[in-house]
Every structure is written in C-alpha cells, then in structure tokens.
Amino acid sequence: MRMLVLGGTGHGSGWIAAEGVARGHEVVCAARGRSGAVPPGARLVKVDRSVPDALAPLAGERFDAVVDVAYGALGWVREALRAVDAGHWTFVSSINTYADTATMHQTADAPQVPPVHDEQRVELTDTTPEHYGGIEVASEHAVRDAMGDRALIVRPGPISGPGDKTDRFAYWAGRFHRGGRVVVPDDPAQPIQHLDARDFAQWVVSSAEQRLTGAFDAVGPTLNFLDTLREIAEIVGQDNTEPIPLAPAELQTAGVNHWQGRKSLPLWLPESFYGLVSHDWSATRDAGLTIRPLAETVHSALAEELRRDERPRAAGLTDAEEAELLG
Ligand SMILES: NC(=O)c1ccc[n+]([C@@H]2O[C@H](COP(=O)([O-])OP(=O)(O)OC[C@H]3O[C@@H](n4cnc5c(N)ncnc54)[C@H](OP(=O)(O)O)[C@@H]3O)[C@@H](O)[C@H]2O)c1
Numbered sequence: 001m002r003m004l005v006l007g008g009t010g011h012g013s014g015w016i017a018a019e020g021v022a023r024g025h026e027v028v029c030a031a032r033g034r035s036g037a038v039p040p041g042a043r044l045v046k047v048d049r050s051v052p053d054a055l056a057p058l059a060g061e062r063f064d065a066v067v068d069v070a071y072g073a074l075g076w077v078r079e080a081l082r083a084v085d086a087g088h089w090t091f092v093s094s095i096n097t098y099a100d101t102a103t104m105h106q107t108a109d110a111p112q113v114p115p116v117h118d119e120q121r122v123e124l125t126d127t128t129p130e131h132y133g134g135i136e137v138a139s140e141h142a143v144r145d146a147m148g149d150r151a152l153i154v155r156p157g158p159i160s161g162p163g164d165k166t167d168r169f170a171y172w173a174g175r176f177h178r179g180g181r182v183v184v185p186d187d188p189a190q191p192i193q194h195l196d197a198r199d200f201a202q203w204v205v206s207s208a209e210q211r212l213t214g215a216f217d218a219v220g221p222t223l224n225f226l227d228t229l230r231e232i233a234e235i236v237g238q239d240n241t242e243p244i245p246l247a248p249a250e251l252q253t254a255g256v257n258h259w260q261g262r263k264s265l266p267l268w269l270p271e272s273f274y275g276l277v278s279h280d281w282s283a284t285r286d287a288g289l290t291i292r293p294l295a296e297t298v299h300s301a302l303a304e305e306l307r308r309d310e311r312p313r314a315a316g317l318t319d320a321e322e323a324e325l326l327g
Contacts, residue, residue, distance in 0.1 A: 001025050001065055002062070005030070006031070007070075013067070014036060014197075030047045062085045066089050074117060075121065081147070092218075094132075098276070104278040106279055117138050154204060156219070157193045172301075173298050174306070176236040181244050183251075190226070191222045193277045217280070218289070222278040
C-alpha cells in the first residue's frame with residue numbers, strides 16, 4: 001500500500017515508517033527533517049506544518065493509509081485532513097485525553113477532557129495536561145468528522161524503545177548497570193505501563209493494513225512499578241546492586257520530581273496519576289497488539305545509555321543528587 005506518515009523522523013513515527021518499509025509498503029514521510037532522518041527506504045517530503053498551506057507538496061497524491069502524529073496542533077490536523085486524500089486515517093492521540101487520571105483499569109470509552117479548539121500548535125512544555133489533552137480530543141473529533149468509519153484513533157501511554165529521548169528507561173537501565181546503592185521510590189502500590197515503539201509501530205501498521213477503526217489505548221499490560229525496577233536490575237545483571245527505597249514524602253521534601261526531567265525518579269508517579277499508567281490493554285491486545293519481553297526494551301535502553309555522548313540525560317538523578325539523598 002501507499003502510506004503517508006505525517007512525521008517519520010522522530011521516535012514513534014520513525015518506527016512506524018520503518019515498519020511500513022519492512023512490510024514492503026511505499027512509505028512517504030512529511031516532516032521538516034529536523035528530528036532526524038527518515039528510515040532507509042522511506043521518502044522524505046520536506047514540509048513545515050507551522051506555515052500556511054504546508055502540505056501543498058502532497059497535492060494530487062492519493063494514499064491508502066495516513067498516520068498523523070501531530071500533537072497539540074489542531075490546526076495541523078485539520079489542514080492535513082483538508083489537503084490529503086486517503087483511504088484510511090490513523091490519528092495518534094494520547095492517554096492524556098482521559099478526564100480521570102487516578103482510576104485504574106479504564107477502557108477507551110472512559111470520559112475524556114473537554115475539547116479545546118486552539119488552532120495554533122502548543123509545546124507540551126508550555127501548557128497543562130488538560131489543555132494539551134483537550135487539543136488532542138478536538139483533533140480526534142476533527143479526524144472522526146472528516147474520515148467517518150475510516151478513522152482509527154490511537155491513544156498511547158508512555159512509549160519506550162530505541163530512540164526514546166525522554167531517557168525514562170535509559171536512566172534505570174544505566175543506573176542499575178553502574179550498581180551500588182540505588183535510590184528507588186518506596187511505593188509498592190504504583191502501577192506502570194509502557195509500550196516499546198517497535199511493538200507500537202507493528203500494531204499501527206498492521207491495523208492500517210486491516211483498516212481497523214475505532215479508538216484504542218496503545219498500552220502494554222499493567223505492571224507493578226517496583227517489581228519492574230527489580231526486573232530491570234536483574235536483566236542488567238550487576239551483583240552489587242542494592243535498591244534503597246525512600247518514602248515519597250522524603251523524596252518530595254528533597255525536591256525530587258516525578259516522571260521525567262531533571263532531578264527526577266523517572267516513571268515515578270503520585271497516586272493521583274496511577275490511572276494514566278494502568279489502562280486496560282485487553283481490547284488492543286485482542287486487536288492484535290503483541291508485546292516483546294521487557295529484556296529487549298531494557299537492553300536497547302542500556303545500549304543507548306552506554307553510547308551516550310555529550311547529550312545530557314533528559315531524566316533522572318545525577319550521582320551527586322543521589323549521594324545527597326543516600327547521605
Ligand atoms: N513518547 C511518548 O511517551 C508518548 C506518549 C503519549 C502519546 N504520544 C504520541 O505518540 C506520537 C509519537 O510520539 P513521539 O514523541 O515519538 O513523536 P515523534 O515520532 O518524534 O514525532 C514528531 C514528528 O513531528 C514532526 N514535526 C515536528 N514539528 C513539525 C513541523 N513544524 N512540521 C512538520 N513536522 C513536524 C517531527 O519531524 P521534524 O522535527 O523532522 O519536522 C517528527 O517526525 C505523538 O503523537 C505523541 O503525541 C507519545
């Protein structure tokens with residue numbers, strides 16, 4: 001099939017384009033080319049979606065399947081729907097569209113935040129989760145309105161795997177690899193979910209081939225966070241690792257952040273966000289999503305951590321920050 005990836009140079013969308021090529025499809029990627037190169041075998045059409053009539057270079061082309069990963073960008077989504085002729089349309093939305101962030105085991109028909117009809121692109125760093133989620137909800141509506149029963153809405157939770165620039169997994173793989181006393185959050189109840197970008201891509205492309213429609217959460221099974229950290233430590237395989245659980249209150253008093261970014265314990269969340277990392281994955285599994293063993297995700301994260309050049313790590317504690325906590 002002829003496939004258009006609106007993106008294709010980044011993490012998730014790059015793996016989608018690569019999967020399309022691997023399955024023998026003709027893959028066209030439309031992006032600026034700033035996030036990276038397109039995978040070998042795909043063709044890049046350089047576009048900047050922030051300018052008017054951005055997709056004019058695609059005028060007159062017909063695609064069997066389109067995958068759009070625009071985020072926080074209702075205007076871009078609408079413009080793509082207007083400009084591109086497609087048989088099937090996958091819009092990659094987000095788990096952040098759900099109104100209830102706390103309740104576990106929700107399904108894709110759970111209530112969403114109200115739509116926000118801001119046309120301009122907003123950066124995730126410049127907005128609130130509700131605002132970002134609202135733009136994603138409005139984008140989902142625009143896709144459904146334009147494509148009707150040819151629309152697939154995909155809502156990923158955290159995406160892991162090779163090329164993940166958030167370093168959420170790389171931090172833990174690298175930290176356990178260095179061994180010694182490792183600060184972990186003392187929260188035995190926290191769930192976690194992730195989906196390796198390679199599994200995500202396989203499912204998105206095979207769903208487009210089958211013209212799957214409806215809304216699905218792109219998540220793996222719900223895991224226990226501390227058990228997952230223990231498993232990562234075992235996979236990494238240092239004998240001298242000693243996890244040191246510290247109480248959430250103590251971590252917060254010391255200024256340690258949740259989830260990602262500087263001075264954080266990556267993937268750690270307060271109870272009010274447990275719902276975002278524990279959606280019910282059974283519908284997506286039944287629609288064909290398969291999950292690779294955690295070891296493959298951890299080995300790729302560790303390989304990237306060990307190859308790390310001058311790029312500072314995007315998440316986690318520095319050695320000095322961890323030593324201060326342990327002291
Ligand atoms: N990563 C996660 O944990 C996560 C969680 C929930 C949902 N999601 C969703 O999953 C999808 C994939 O996420 P990702 O972070 O891996 O994204 P990604 O694949 O890195 O995709 C971003 C793409 O947008 C393109 N782009 C950015 N600005 C552009 C512009 N002005 N004009 C044209 N193209 C532009 C980038 O290309 P250039 O920079 O080369 O232009 C890149 O190819 C997104 O829809 C995201 O919302 C991700």
